[in-house]
Amino acid sequence: MSSGEKPTLLLIDGHSLAFRAFYALSPDNFKNSAGQHTNAVHGFISMMLNILELEKPTHLCVAFDVSRESFRTKELPEYKGTRGETPEEFIGQTELLVEALTAMNIVSVSRENYEADDLIASLSVAGEKAGMEVLVVSGDRDTFQLITEKVTILYPVKGVLNLARMDDAAVLEKYGVHARQYPELAALVGETSDNLKGIPGVGPKTAAKWIQEFGSLEAILQNAEQIPGKVGNSLRENAELAVRNRRLNHLLRDLEFDFTLEDLELGPVNEDAVSESFAKLSFRTLLTRVLKLRGTNGSQHKVISAKVMHEESDHTSVIDAPAAATSAVIADLPTEPIPSELADLVSIERLIGSGDCCVHVEIADSKVVGLGAATLSKRLQWNGEGNPDPLLETGGFGTWDYKMLSRNLAGIGISLGPITNDPLLSCYLIDPLSKDLNPDAQIRQHAGIDIVRQDPNELLSQSDPSLDAWIYSVLVAVTCPQLEAEGSLAVYRDIELPASAVLAKMEQLGIAVDRDYLETQFQELDAEVAKVAQEAYAIIGHEVNLASPKQLQTVLFEELGMVGTRSVKTGFSTNAEALATLYEQTEHPFLERLLAHRDATKLRQMAETLIKSIEKDGRIHTSYSQVGTSTGRLSSENPNLQNIPIRSARGQKLRGAFIAGAGFETLLTADYSQIELRIMAHMSQDAGLIEAFNAGEDLHNFVGSRLYDVAPDQVTPDMRAKVKAMSYGLAYGLSDFGLARQLRIDKREAKQLMEDYFSRFGGIKTYLDQVVQRAKTLGYTTTIYGRRRPFPDLNSKIFQLRENARRAALNAPMQGTAADIMKIAMVNVAKAMDQAGLRSQLLLQVHDELVFAVYPGELETLKQLAVTQLGQVVKLSVPLDVHIGVGANWELAGH
DNA sequence: CTCACTACGTA
DNA sequence: CGTACGTAGTGAGT
Numbered sequence: 001m002s003s004g005e006k007p008t009l010l011l012i013d014g015h016s017l018a019f020r021a022f023y024a025l026s027p028d029n030f031k032n033s034a035g036q037h038t039n040a041v042h043g044f045i046s047m048m049l050n051i052l053e054l055e056k057p058t059h060l061c062v063a064f065d066v067s068r069e070s071f072r073t074k075e076l077p078e079y080k081g082t083r084g085e086t087p088e089e090f091i092g093q094t095e096l097l098v099e100a101l102t103a104m105n106i107v108s109v110s111r112e113n114y115e116a117d118d119l120i121a122s123l124s125v126a127g128e129k130a131g132m133e134v135l136v137v138s139g140d141r142d143t144f145q146l147i148t149e150k151v152t153i154l155y156p157v158k159g160v161l162n163l164a165r166m167d168d169a170a171v172l173e174k175y176g177v178h179a180r181q182y183p184e185l186a187a188l189v190g191e192t193s194d195n196l197k198g199i200p201g202v203g204p205k206t207a208a209k210w211i212q213e214f215g216s217l218e219a220i221l222q223n224a225e226q227i228p229g230k231v232g233n234s235l236r237e238n239a240e241l242a243v244r245n246r247r248l249n250h251l252l253r254d255l256e257f258d259f260t261l262e263d264l265e266l267g268p269v270n271e272d273a274v275s276e277s278f279a280k281l282s283f284r285t286l287l288t289r290v291l292k293l294r295g296t297n298g299s300q301h302k303v304i305s306a307k308v309m310h311e312e313s314d315h316t317s318v319i320d321a322p323a324a325a326t327s328a329v330i331a332d333l334p335t336e337p338i339p340s341e342l343a344d345l346v347s348i349e350r351l352i353g354s355g356d357c358c359v360h361v362e363i364a365d366s367k368v369v370g371l372g373a374a375t376l377s378k379r380l381q382w383n384g385e386g387n388p389d390p391l392l393e394t395g396g397f398g399t400w401d402y403k404m405l406s407r408n409l410a411g412i413g414i415s416l417g418p419i420t421n422d423p424l425l426s427c428y429l430i431d432p433l434s435k436d437l438n439p440d441a442q443i444r445q446h447a448g449i450d451i452v453r454q455d456p457n458e459l460l461s462q463s464d465p466s467l468d469a470w471i472y473s474v475l476v477a478v479t480c481p482q483l484e485a486e487g488s489l490a491v492y493r494d495i496e497l498p499a500s501a502v503l504a505k506m507e508q509l510g511i512a513v514d515r516d517y518l519e520t521q522f523q524e525l526d527a528e529v530a531k532v533a534q535e536a537y538a539i540i541g542h543e544v545n546l547a548s549p550k551q552l553q554t555v556l557f558e559e560l561g562m563v564g565t566r567s568v569k570t571g572f573s574t575n576a577e578a579l580a581t582l583y584e585q586t587e588h589p590f591l592e593r594l595l596a597h598r599d600a601t602k603l604r605q606m607a608e609t610l611i612k613s614i615e616k617d618g619r620i621h622t623s624y625s626q627v628g629t630s631t632g633r634l635s636s637e638n639p640n641l642q643n644i645p646i647r648s649a650r651g652q653k654l655r656g657a658f659i660a661g662a663g664f665e666t667l668l669t670a671d672y673s674q675i676e677l678r679i680m681a682h683m684s685q686d687a688g689l690i691e692a693f694n695a696g697e698d699l700h701n702f703v704g705s706r707l708y709d710v711a712p713d714q715v716t717p718d719m720r721a722k723v724k725a726m727s728y729g730l731a732y733g734l735s736d737f738g739l740a741r742q743l744r745i746d747k748r749e750a751k752q753l754m755e756d757y758f759s760r761f762g763g764i765k766t767y768l769d770q771v772v773q774r775a776k777t778l779g780y781t782t783t784i785y786g787r788r789r790p791f792p793d794l795n796s797k798i799f800q801l802r803e804n805a806r807r808a809a810l811n812a813p814m815q816g817t818a819a820d821i822m823k824i825a826m827v828n829v830a831k832a833m834d835q836a837g838l839r840s841q842l843l844l845q846v847h848d849e850l851v852f853a854v855y856p857g858e859l860e861t862l863k864q865l866a867v868t869q870l871g872q873v874v875k876l877s878v879p880l881d882v883h884i885g886v887g888a889n890w891e892l893a894g895h
Numbered sequence: 896c897t898c899a900c901t902a903c904g905t906a
Numbered sequence: 907c908g909t910a911c912g913t914a915g916t917g918a919g920t
Contacts, residue, residue, distance in 0.1 A: 547915055549901055568901070575902060602903060605914065631910060633906085640912045643905035651904080676906090676909095732908035741907080803907080811909040815906090819910095847906040847910085 009127035009264065010057035011120045013138035014064040014108065018044045018097060019090075020139065020156055027089035032282040040093040041100060041281060049289050051154070051163070052266075054364075055135055059264040061123055062101055062108040063116035064094060070115050072248050079248060081195045096281065103277035104269050104290060107259060114255065117143055121251035124151055130261055137163065141186060142249045144171050147179035176208030184217035187245035196245050201234045217246055230543065268295040356421055356476045358398040360468035361405060366412045372465025373397065374473050379466040389414050400424050400439055400472050403626065406504040418501065423475035425496040428627035429488055430479055432789055437627055439471045446478045488786040495785065495820060496626065498827040502842070503624045503634070505830070510619035511641070511843045511851070512661025514889075518611050521653060525604035532600060536593035546597045549574045555590075562586060603651055606644070610657065613639045619661070624845070631812050632787050632819040633847060642846045646894065658890035664841075664853040667893040669885040670866040671849035674699060675821065676731055676814045682876035683784070683813065686763025693878035700724040706760050707753075726757050730764060731814050733807030768810045775809040783816040784874070821873050821880070822848060829869045838862060851890065859886065 021043025030039035052060075072079045098108050109119055117140055124146050127134045134151040136143055143153050147168055154163040164170065171179040188207040190198020198207075210227070214220045220227075221243070224236045235242075271291060278287045362370030368389065371382040382388055392409060395417020399405055401424045406416040427434065427442045436442075440451045451471065483489040537543045540559065545551045552574045556562045564572025565581045572578065576595060583591040613620045620639065628635035636642040644658075645651025660667050672678075677699070681689040692702040697712050704715035704723040715723075725743055726734075734742075740750035758765045772794075775781045780790045789812045793805035822845065829850070830842055840858045844851035850870075854862055863884050870882040887893035 545916080547902090548917085550916075570900075573901085598902080602914090606904075609913075625911095628912095629910060633910060635911050636905095637912060640905085643903085643912070645904060647904085729908060732910095734908045737907045739908090807908065808910090815910065818906095849906085 006133055007059060007131070008055065008057040008133040008135060009059040009061070009123070009261070010051065010055060011123055011127075011134065011136045011138075012048065012051075012060070012062045013116050013120060013136075013140065013143075014044075014062045014097065014110075015094070015116060016139040016156075017047060017137060018094065021047060022087070022090050022093070027087075032280060036092055036096070037089040038093065038096065038281050038283070040090060041097045042283060042286065044097055045100065045283075045286055045290075049286070049293055051137065052293055055154075057135060058266060059127070059132065059261060060106055060266055061264045062106060063119040063123070064098070064108060064110040065116045066110045066112050066114075069113070071113050072115070076244070076248060078195050080193075083193075083195075100277050100281065103273045104294070105267065107264050109257065111255070114252065118252040118255060121146055121253045122255035123257070125253045126257075127261060132261070141191075142183060142251060144179045144182040145249075145251060147171065175204060177211045181211050181216070183249045184246060185211055186249055187217060187242045188220075190241075190245065191249070194249075196248065197241060198245065199231075199235050199238045199242060201231045206231060217242060266294065271296040356398055356473060357396075358400075358421065358423075358469045358472035358476060359392075360399065360465040360472065361392065361409070362463055362465055363408055363412060368392070368409075368412075368414070370463050370465040372467065372469040374466050374470035376470075376473050376477055379470050381464075381466040393417050395419055398422060398472055398476050400468070400475075403500045403504045403507065403624075406501075407507055410504075410508050416504075419497070421472075421476045421480070422497060422500060423472050423479060424627060425500065426479035426483055426492050427475065429483055429492055429496065429787065430486075432627070432630050432632070439468065439475065442475055443471050446482075447474050449474070486786070486788060487782075488788055491783075491785050491787045491820065495787075495823050495827070499823040500626055502826050502830045503626060503845075506842055506844065507621055507623060509841055509843055510615065510617065510621035512619050512659050512664075512853075513610065513614055513657045514659050515611065515614055515618065518607055518614075518654075518657045521657070522604060522607040522611060525600050525607060528600045529597060529604055532593050532597045536590055536597060539590045539593065546594060547601065552594070556582065560586075560588065560590070562588070599648070599650065603645065603654065606654060609639050610654070620658075622844075629819075630789055630808075632783065632789075632816040632823075634819070634823075634845060636846075641844055644890075652891055652894075655891035655894060656889045658851075659888065660853045663855075665856045665859060666854045666886055666888055667890055668840075668852040668854050668859070668862060668866070669849055669890070669893045669895065670852070670870055671883050671885075671895060672818070672822070672870065673881045673883050675818045675848050675880065677727060678876065678878045678880065679814045679817045679821075680731055680764065680767070681878045683817075684763045684767030685877065686761050686767070688761045689764060690877050700727065703727060703761075707756055722753060726753060730757075730768070731811055733768075733810050771810050771813055772806050775812075781809050781812040781816070783813055783820050785817070785820045787816050787820060789816065818848065822850075824873045825870045826850065828873065829866060832865050832869050833862075836861065836865065838865070849895075851893070854886075 018040045022040035025039040025043045027037045027039045030037060030042050032038050051057075068080060068083070070079075101108050109123075110116070111119060117138065120136055120138065120143065124134045124136060128148065128150045132150070134146075135154055136146060136151065137154045137156075139156050141155070144166060147153060147166065149168075153166040155166045156163055166174075166179070168179045171177065171182055175182060175185060177185050185204065185207045186198075188199050188202050188210070189204055190196050210220045211217070214223055220235070221239050224232070224239060226232075227235055269290060274290055275287060278284075278290075357373055357375050359374075360370075360372045361368055369384070371388045371391075373380045393415055396419070398419055398421030400422065402416070402419050402422045409416045423439070423442070424437060427437055427446070430446075434442075440453070443449045443451060451467070480489065480492070483492050533546060536546060540555055544555055549568075550570060553564075553571045556574065557564050557572055562582050562585070565578045566573040566575075576598065579591050579595055582588070583595075610620065615621055620641065622636045622641045623638050625635045625637060628637075634642075645654055658667070677689075678693060680686075681693055688706060689703075692699055692706075695702050700720045700723050701712045701715045704710075704719045705712040707723060708715065708719055722743055722745075726739065729739055729742070736747055736751040736754055739745075739754065740747040743750065745753075771781065775791050776794050779792070779794070780788045782788050791805050791809050791812075793801040794809060796802045796805065826842065826845060833840060833842070838858050838861065839855035840862050841853045841855075842850060843853055850866070852862060852866070863886075867882045867884060871880050873880065883895055885893045885895050
């Protein structure tokens with residue numbers, strides 16, 4: 001251990017980690033020669049080594065429970081009583097683990113009557129007092145009470161390999177209370193895993209709210225009379241439960257030990273001892289890792305890893321044949337040794353030859369820690385020496401999920417250069433419905449190659465970036481010719497690839513938001529929710545979970561005796577449409593409150609989600625999924641900025657939170673009006689619809705005038721609404737039934753409307769029928785740019801499936817073409833802005849709308865540029881109409 | 896803890 | 907019995 005480093009004490013809850021390891025690895029795969037299971041021991045050591053590697057602690061101690069009995073079970077016999085029997089295969093492994101730890105010179109500790117957490121708590125305090133940083137690995141949230149500036153909990157989340165760093169900020173973020181308050185929250189809520197019941201009706205949210213309000217559990221209990229409602233009663237009745245829980249979850253911090261902190265220091269290991277111990281356990285791969293990580297005070301030269309052997313050569317070491325971890329199939333592919341240095345990779349052409357080079361990058365601790373490059377026949381791997389960043393910034397290679405990599409690299413100050421290929425995108429274009437868009441699944445599917453990622457004896461796979469890079473190369477080599485054969489290579493090269501670079505930038509920019517504004521909105525909505533809920537309860541005379549369709553069914557259709565309209569699986573629907581119908585029938589005031597409550601909770605939740613999404617830069621960075629839809633559209637997530645309310649006045653106010661941000665003048669939106677209907681007009685070549693778009697008249701008025709044989713200015717709002725619904729519905733495969741339901745007219749009238757429509761605009765029907773027919777024959781639909789979507793269900797014997805497929809098929813070319821056009825527009829806009837030297841920024845895409853931040857002085861230029869670029873993407877039989885909006889925020893800039 | 900279901904916001 | 911999405915809450919299951 002280098003003396004300059006800050007001493008760091010790592011404390012591990014032995015059983016907690018051993019159990020996780022036990023469930024992560026199959027016992028069947030891990031037995032020693034005596035038939036004793038060793039999966040928990042193996043997994044534990046592997047995970048421990050992983051933590052040692054990442055955290056580089058100087059001191060380590062592992063604490064175990066002696067048995068289930070402790071002073072806590074003496075007070076409360078049922079404490080932790082819900083824990084099931086220890087699995088048979090686990091028995092004996094703790095002892096083996098302690099032995100192995102001893103062989104590695106690692107101190108393990110346990111004590112009669114105390115739990116491991118008490119030992120950890122006491123050691124943690126001791127370590128902190130001695131000026132050390134302390135890391136605690138424990139799956140027990142009670143340890144959160146130990147968190148201080150110096151003490152961090154590594155808490156296992158989802159999966160074996162993930163440890164969340166819980167410090168005070170993380171606890172506050174996740175639970176809404178400070179770490180020191182966490183046990184008070186747990187005392188109120190209860191802890192199922194410890195068999196501790198909490199206050200009935202009190203969940204983490206309520207508990208956090210109270211703690212925030214009163215400051216402590218004690219204060220809450222003192223002021224219990226002030227707490228209203230059911231939960232208030234519950235609290236008063238069960239106060240002693242909380243007190244008991246708090247007593248039980250308090251960890252002892254003053255236990256003393258017969259060793260000193262110095263005894264916990266990690267030093268070199270005795271190779272023979274570890275070797276012997278691991279031999280008993282039949283572990284082979286772990287030995288290498290231990291010795292490499294810890295160093296040995298035994299014979300120095302026995303352990304030499306493959307990579308070390310090459311170190312003498314240079315920065316980049318040639319990898320010999322693909323690692324043993326890959327399947328035999330890979331060995332069939334030609335490999336040749338390439339003497340190379342990092343510099344050779346920078347002049348990428350030499351490596352590529354006629355093939356395509358791909359890279360795979362691994363990032364950890366804000367650094368590039370792994371870099372592999374490959375063509376079909378060559379694999380190079382960086383060994384960690386020298387700086388690979390310039391290579392990445394030069395670009396000129398392919399990689400999987402450029403957009404994600406670009407964002408991750410940007411996060412650590414590296415700007416990824418332009419790329420040549422992204423097999424994620426090519427695989428998506430081949431099968432936009434694919435459920436498993438990951439490299440291993442795709443190479444199995446497209447090239448029949450099975451990638452075996454890890455030796456079953458190894459919990460933590462050794463990373464092999466060049467293998468990943470090689471997989472990408474294979475995928476590029478297989479999918480591009482297929483795309484070419486299908487006529488969709490241009491969609492890949494000219495649309496998706498360039499769009500991914502534009503999207504990467506948009507994601508990184510994010511959009512500025514006004515946090516105070518959003519918080520005010522949230523507060524208002526929160527008050528409204530509470531008010532409306534109380535009114536609703538008063539009307540029906542009792543409380544009910546207004547968010548529970550099931551409970552609402554009881555209230556509406558049993559207690560209030562209403563007659564349901566639409567049926568869903570659980571009974572009658574309680575959705576807004578059904579409630580509206582019920583309201584027409586009964587005018588019951590409860591329905592009003594319920595609808596208002598739904599509205600307000602939905603908006604409140606959105607406001608909350610948005611607030612939580614604001615990053616340190618004061619902006620919201622959504623992620624666009626370029627492979628998330630079957631039609632070619634984008635989707636937006638974390639948060640979804642493509643469904644921010646606009647229709648209702650109250651909802652629209654949320655848009656006011658999105659602003660241009662410091663240094664920018666205003667927001668500008670550019671949207672295509674009725675783009676899908678225009679595409680329908682073009683594709684169908686229906687003379688009536690084409691004329692409608694070229695007439696310069698309001699579209700729906702024009703169509704209405706044709707349909708009802710009146711002058712355009714004689715079309716009533718009612719007529720216009722019907723025509724509009726009809727026009728849009730067409731593109732979705734709307735039926736007379738659906739049209740009738742939507743317009744609340746009878747089916748006969750709806751049917752008549754459709755017949756009239758088709759008699760005036762016959763080309764549309766012909767076109768739609770032809771789309772479906774073609775899709776039935778070919779098995780897929782295409783957009784005008786060649787994007788395909790397969791339709792396996794179009795010939796299904798099951799009516800429902802076939803019908804669903806039919807409607808989706810007739811819509812896909814229109815929605816897909818619109819998506820293509822918008823993506824091209826984005827690419828062209830970005831390019832034009834660049835060429836014009838504009839400093840304005842493209843920030844968001846919402847299917848048919850783009851949102852820009854306008855740099856001071858660029859408003860007119862940008863307006864012109866946007867109109868031009870969006871409008872001239874493609875020449876159709878009807879013009880592409882672009883509408884511009886300008887305003888200080890998204891609400892004002894909207895249309 | 897995960898999943899299906901219901902609900903609801905957008906284009 | 908209208909296409910395409912993402913998110914959140916409930917309640918029943920593991």
